[in-house]
Amino acid sequence: MKNLVKVERARLDMTQAELAKELGVSRQTIHAIEKDKFNPSVTLALKMGRLFNLPVEELFIVDED
Amino acid sequence: MDFQILPNWGKRLGLFIFFISFFLVGGDPFMDGFKGVPSGTHHFVKDFLGNTLFSVFDVLPLVGLLIYMFSKEKVEDDYIKLIRLQSYQFAVILLLIVALSIFLFNVDYEVSLDMVLSLFMILFLVIFYFKKRAHS
Numbered sequence: 001m002k003n004l005v006k007v008e009r010a011r012l013d014m015t016q017a018e019l020a021k022e023l024g025v026s027r028q029t030i031h032a033i034e035k036d037k038f039n040p041s042v043t044l045a046l047k048m049g050r051l052f053n054l055p056v057e058e059l060f061i062v063d064e065d
Numbered sequence: 066m067d068f069q070i071l072p073n074w075g076k077r078l079g080l081f082i083f084f085i086s087f088f089l090v091g092g093d094p095f096m097d098g099f100k101g102v103p104s105g106t107h108h109f110v111k112d113f114l115g116n117t118l119f120s121v122f123d124v125l126p127l128v129g130l131l132i133y134m135f136s137k138e139k140v141e142d143d144y145i146k147l148i149r150l151q152s153y154q155f156a157v158i159l160l161l162i163v164a165l166s167i168f169l170f171n172v173d174y175e176v177s178l179d180m181v182l183s184l185f186m187i188l189f190l191v192i193f194y195f196k197k198r199a200h201s
Binding site for chain 2 (some may be wrong): 024025026041
């Protein structure tokens with residue numbers, strides 16, 4: 001699964017640490033999500049969508065391959 | 066089920082207990098090795114503490130590590146739980162490989178329980194540390 005977290009974070013001019021604090025998770029979690037190493041829980045994905053003002057399915061894109 | 070039952074300050078407490086007891090208990094064997102004399106020649110700490118208290122201090126490094134292991138991170142989330150679980154799995158597999166290797170090379174080799182427990186806990190903590198660092 002790919003995601004636009006890094007792009008959206010840059011758009012809001014936030015650091016990984018700031019985003020992590022805003023979402024109540026660790027900075028390692030944000031880094032792992034941005035590197036596609038970890039798929040967030042539904043709750044975290046919804047929180048991200050709300051913060052970036054984007055639907056979750058636009059923020060996280062399922063690879064069809 | 067969540068085993069991280071202690072708050073984050075438990076990490077500092079665990080490290081404090083581990084290092085104090087480790088240096089107290091390890092002082093005499095270290096001096097034996099340092100001076101190249103037979104094991105048990107130096108017994109300053111044992112005489113100072115007495116047998117009962119020394120036995121208590123003997124298990125305290127393990128207790129310290131256990132407290133450290135059961136303490137929460139500053140931020141506990143799903144990803145931290147995942148890498149903790151992976152670290153437990155990896156530590157168990159490594160421990161089994163080490164145990165099997167020892168068994169294959171020397172069937173009569175005896176290992177004390179505290180060595181096995183220490184090895185498992187240290188393996189887990191090192192793996193967990195590096196897994197966390199990988200995404201820093």
